[in-house]
Amino acid sequence: MTAMVRGAAANVDDPRRALPAVDALADAAAAAAPSTADAGRGLLVAVAREVLDGARTRLADAACGPQGDAAPPDTNGLVAPSGVDDLVAEVSRRIAVILAPRPRRVVNATGVILHTNLGRAPVSRAAAAAMAEAAAGYNDLEYDLATGRRGSRHDVVAPLLARLSGAEAALVVNNNAGATLLVVAALAGGRSVIVSRGQLVEIGGGYRIPDVMAAGGARLVEVGTTNRTRPADYERAIDAATALLLRVHTSNFRITGFTASVGLDDLVALGRKHAIPVVDDLGSGSFIDVGSFGLSPEPTVQASIAVGADAVTFSGDKLLGGPQAGLIVGRAEVIARLRAHPLCRALRPDKATLAGLAVTLQSYLRGRATEEVPVWRMIGGDVEGLRARAESWLRELGAAEGRRATLAVRAALSAIGGGSLPGETLPTFVLSIDTPHPDTLAARLRAADPPVIARVEDGAVLLDPRTVLPDEDEHVVAALQQALTPAPPSPP
Numbered sequence: 001m002t003a004m005v006r007g008a009a010a011n012v013d014d015p016r017r018a019l020p021a022v023d024a025l026a027d028a029a030a031a032a033a034p035s036t037a038d039a040g041r042g043l044l045v046a047v048a049r050e051v052l053d054g055a056r057t058r059l060a061d062a063a064c065g066p067q068g069d070a071a072p073p074d075t076n077g078l079v080a081p082s083g084v085d086d087l088v089a090e091v092s093r094r095i096a097v098i099l100a101p102r103p104r105r106v107v108n109a110t111g112v113i114l115h116t117n118l119g120r121a122p123v124s125r126a127a128a129a130a131m132a133e134a135a136a137g138y139n140d141l142e143y144d145l146a147t148g149r150r151g152s153r154h155d156v157v158a159p160l161l162a163r164l165s166g167a168e169a170a171l172v173v174n175n176n177a178g179a180t181l182l183v184v185a186a187l188a189g190g191r192s193v194i195v196s197r198g199q200l201v202e203i204g205g206g207y208r209i210p211d212v213m214a215a216g217g218a219r220l221v222e223v224g225t226t227n228r229t230r231p232a233d234y235e236r237a238i239d240a241a242t243a244l245l246l247r248v249h250t251s252n253f254r255i256t257g258f259t260a261s262v263g264l265d266d267l268v269a270l271g272r273k274h275a276i277p278v279v280d281d282l283g284s285g286s287f288i289d290v291g292s293f294g295l296s297p298e299p300t301v302q303a304s305i306a307v308g309a310d311a312v313t314f315s316g317d318k319l320l321g322g323p324q325a326g327l328i329v330g331r332a333e334v335i336a337r338l339r340a341h342p343l344c345r346a347l348r349p350d351k352a353t354l355a356g357l358a359v360t361l362q363s364y365l366r367g368r369a370t371e372e373v374p375v376w377r378m379i380g381g382d383v384e385g386l387r388a389r390a391e392s393w394l395r396e397l398g399a400a401e402g403r404r405a406t407l408a409v410r411a412a413l414s415a416i417g418g419g420s421l422p423g424e425t426l427p428t429f430v431l432s433i434d435t436p437h438p439d440t441l442a443a444r445l446r447a448a449d450p451p452v453i454a455r456v457e458d459g460a461v462l463l464d465p466r467t468v469l470p471d472e473d474e475h476v477v478a479a480l481q482q483a484l485t486p487a488p489p490s491p492p
Contacts, residue, residue, distance in 0.1 A: 016059050020084060022049050028084070029091040036092045039099060047094050051087055106451045107472045107479075111428060111464030113378045114284075114418025118453060120317045120324070121418075122374045122469065124363065127322060127356040134355035141351045154339060156354045160361040164287060165312070167305045167329035171338055172316075172357065173347040176283065177207050179313040179326030183279050184216030184244070186341035187311075187334070191243035192219040196229040196262065198255055199248035203283075209248055218243070228260040231270060238274050245271050248281045249299065254422050264299070268308040277310040277334060284420035285314020285327065287364055293379050295416075295424045301329065310334050316353075318418050321375035322360035323353045374469065379416070379426065381466050387429035389465040389473065394431060396477045403484055405435040412457075414466045426466070433461040433484075441483055448479035 020028070026048040030037035036044065106118060114120050123131070134141075144151040154171060161170035173179050184193060193213055200222065202208045213220040219241070223233040234245065245267055264280055271278035282299060291297040304312045311334045316325030326347070328338060338344060349357075363372040370376040390409045397407065410432050413425040435441050438456045445452040445461075452475065454463045468476055 014063075016056050019052055019055055019059075020087070022052060025052060025084075025087055025091060029088045029095075032088050033092050036095050039095045043098070044091070044095065047098070048091050051090050051094065055087060104451070106453050107469075107475050108467040109452055109463040109465075109476060110455045111412070111414040111430065111462070111466055112417035112455075113375060113414065113467055114318055114416060114420055115467070116418050121321045123321065123323055123356050123360065124372050124374060126363075126372065127359040130359045131323065131352040131356040135352045139351060139355075141354070153348065153351070153354060157358045157361060160358060160365065161327060161329055164361060164364055165301050165305050165329040167312070168332040169330065169335035171328040171335050171344070172349050172354065173326040173328070173344070174349055174353075175317075175324055176281070176285075176313055176315040176326040177212070178347040179328050180209075180212050180281055181216050182326075182338055182341060182343050182347055183281075183311060183313060183328065184213055184218045184246075185343050186338050187277055187279070188243035189217040192221045192239075192241045193244045193246050194221045194223055194234055194237050194242060195246045195248060196224045196233075197222045198224065198226050198229055198259075198261065199246075199250060201248055201250055201283075227255050227258060229262055230260060231262050231266050234262065234267070234270055238270075238276065242274070242276055245276055245278045246281060247278070249283050250422075264304060264307045264309060271310070272308075278308070279311045279313065279330075280304045280309040282312060282314040284318040284418065285312070286319040288319075288369065288376065290319075290379070290421065290424075294426070295379075295421055298421060305329060311338075316357055316360075318420050319375065320360065321369070321373035323356040325349055325353055325357055378414075378466050381426075381428075383427050383429065386465050389468075390429045390431045390463075393463070393465075393473065393477055393480070397480055397484070403486060405433050405441070405484055408432050408434075412462060412464065414464055428464055428466050430462040430464045431480075433463075433480075434459070435461065444483035445479050448475070448482060450475055452476055452479040 022045060026041070026044045029048060030044060039047075103119065108115055108118050110118075112118075140151065141153050141156065142151050143149075157172055158170040161172070162168065173182055195209065195213075200209050210220050221237050221242070223229060223237045247262075247264055247267055264278075268278050270276075280299075282301065282304065284298075285301050286298055287301055289297070289300060301312055301314060309330065311328055311330030313326060313328050314320070316322045316327055320327070328335065360369075360373060363369045370380055387409065394407055394409055408431075409429055412428055412430040412432075414428040416424050416426075433441060438459055438461045441461050442454050442456050445454055452463070454461050456462070463476060463480075465473075
């Protein structure tokens, strides 16, 4: 094979000789598309070289038969004038992929409010603006304007969190997994942590409570059974090595039937009796009673603090509706120990996260979270309003000749998602599209600009307005018009 390639290279009829030079291909690609030219000469030349290397490899393979015998060169159109155009187009395509916005904004029409794969909670416009401003310039992240001396980023939002939760102090890290890891490492490293077997959760991405215990240097002590745990189970397990009692809220699953669990109040009483800190890992965490929206009650952050938990951990980008963060509120002495641990610096958030989180928390403090935070606007969305939006999409689409699909507005269910409120749904209305090839239609919607993400259910494509932001309706209609337009007939 190697000999054949070398021999072919010396042949004047070798089709690889017709390939353009690297600089020539780069120049042609730049001339063909201004966006490609804007990539910069270095990147343009590098991509042109990659494309030409690929073309040479294909031509070399085509020059050899199945057993290594010489075969007539098969250029696959790569060296004809149209073939050069193909090379130019491939350079432009690769440049576009490299320089495309990342992550790319999409329209979430799935009806899953906290869609982990789509970035979970969209932040409010005010929070997004604050994050952009913090990232674009200098700020007082770690500077005390009053004294002119160094400050601490931990003080940017800690007072807001403490005031909102009723806790003595607060701390922000990068996410709730980081918050749990920091708590275990700082409060129980080298000692044991007692957890009910029914709370040894695993969430997306392979995050498991037992693994966090090991990473934090603590020994996990399981008590009770999967479905039933009593205060006496904790009492029997406590010994001189016990450093922490941990309650983990099963926010992404439920155990029903013959069950028993230990309430946080009983766990706190047990902790006080033995002088052992009690930490409540709420997972999603909420400052708003979800029961007021017709959902099953969930523990709130402020309720856990009021009961007496020494520390409470929860997420910033789930039911709080802010940027990704891990939030810890609790007693001042406990928070001070967490801040002093080396992991705290490794897990700290950046300035943009803190800016967005501050604005989000201020919405809660002003009593306007249900109006300003998108997650709560979606959860509280009026069903008749959702029906009206879906019907407006249907009207704008109208009838189309040759469309092999049946469109209708019908009742359906939205989900909270994101490991929050497992099994809980909200009534909604969706635009339902019955088509012989629902997966193909869903793929065409994903290919729109911006991509529209729908869900396929019972052989139909469903688009739920609950999770479509108000200014995205026109994108949904445009994507549907394009995706539902019949393909032109193939030429004879």
